[in-house]
Amino acid sequence: MTLPSLGDLIAAAHIVSLPLVTRFRGVEHREAVLFKGPEGWTEFSPFLEYEDAEASVWLSAAIDFGWRRQPDPVRDRVPVNATVPAVDAADVPGVLARFDGCRTAKVKVAERGQTLADDVARVRAVRAVMGPEGRVRVDANGGWNVDEAEHAVHALAEFDLEYLEQPCADVEELAELRARIADWDIPLAADESVRKAADPLAVARAGAADLLVVKAQPLGGVARALAIVDEAGLPAVVSSALDTSIGLSMGVALAAALPDLPYDCGLGTASLLAADVTARPLRPVGGMLPVGRIEPDAALLTRHAASPERRAWWLERLERSAALL
Missing domain, CATH: 3.20.20.120 (Enolase-like C-terminal domain)
Structure with a gap:
């Protein structure tokens, strides 16, 4: 399976901000980047305070889940x-x-x-x-x-x-x-x-x-x-x-x-x-x-889309994380 380029990821990225019921880990909204790969939808959502090296591991997981076949389940x-x-x-x-x-x-x-x-x-x-x-x-x-x-x-x-x-x-x-x-x-x-x-x-x-x-x-x-x-x-x-x-x-x-x-x-x-x-x-x-x-x-992706400022922040983070893979 051919893995995505940074350009592919940026083009496919849906960045959302979801409200929480209760404040958790000091935040009231959870932000995430979502992609659709050949194997299905996947997510990149390291916590905001994490450094790029740690975030890059989360990006590896997102790519793996969206672009590679997963291990077979033993329970449903x-x-x-x-x-x-x-x-x-x-x-x-x-x-x-x-x-x-x-x-x-x-x-x-x-x-x-x-x-x-x-x-x-x-x-x-x-x-x-x-x-x-x-x-x-x-x-x-x-x-x-x-x-x-x-x-x-x-x-x-x-x-x-x-x-x-x-x-x-x-x-x-x-x-x-x-x-x-x-x-x-x-x-x-x-x-x-x-x-x-x-x-x-x-x-x-x-x-x-x-x-x-x-x-x-x-x-x-x-x-x-x-x-x-x-x-x-x-x-x-x-x-x-x-x-x-x-x-x-x-x-x-x-x-x-x-x-x-x-x-x-x-x-x-x-x-x-x-x-x-x-x-x-x-x-x-x-x-x-x-x-x-x-x-x-699709309507929920639009409704909960992050602000332009937060979208730019996440795309910059995505680029930095991808550079470390």
Whole structure:
């Protein structure tokens, strides 16, 4: 398959800005570049603060998904979790109501400007809605040091956590924390230590995590993410980067191709968007997402087109990222 030139990508680019239901990662709109390749629609949407070298990996994933045949799926539906941003505890029921049938909830904690008491209140509210049989995991996005993380484990242990995602920023801290809480039976998951690392396998070699969180775009595409999981030899959960439904379909393709899928996946995040590029957004129904390509609606692409200034910003970023491939 002939891969696209930069000119091809620029000519095919649809740049959108989608409003969020709740402020997330400090933004109220999610911007993305969408292309249609020979294999179907694909997405390039690195977060705004990422440097060009990191963004270029996301571009590799977009090209791979749009221009190359993907690994064959081994399942036709993928179970997903609800995602609860760092909202007030009182807002938790409304957030969870947007995730139909999800038996698992991932709760954001360690938000800058908030306290552990805020986290405890939020997780308590999630547990109350999910009930004793629901699964609750928390994600600190590397926001704690080892001592803070250990203290948080003590404070949150009463809520029967499924696992704790990226409590500390680096592999050495994760390894130390894992040793400290070995008797607590709370698994540690590595996310940033996989997708933002020069060596995504370092965390597995160091014995610093019990499972990996993998994302298709940041890891360079479905096939590369599958290879990382296989070489790491650890269970994996597939998550999203607050993509449009097109980007989410790439994550679903990854989850569908994993030989084993022991955890619900963080791919239900279209429920955090107030608008999408398709009339049938990839939102969970009965806690599941279907496997398959997503076609955008032309009217929605027009309605949510980014401003000329933002379009120019993204095209310049696209050019810089392509130069690094």
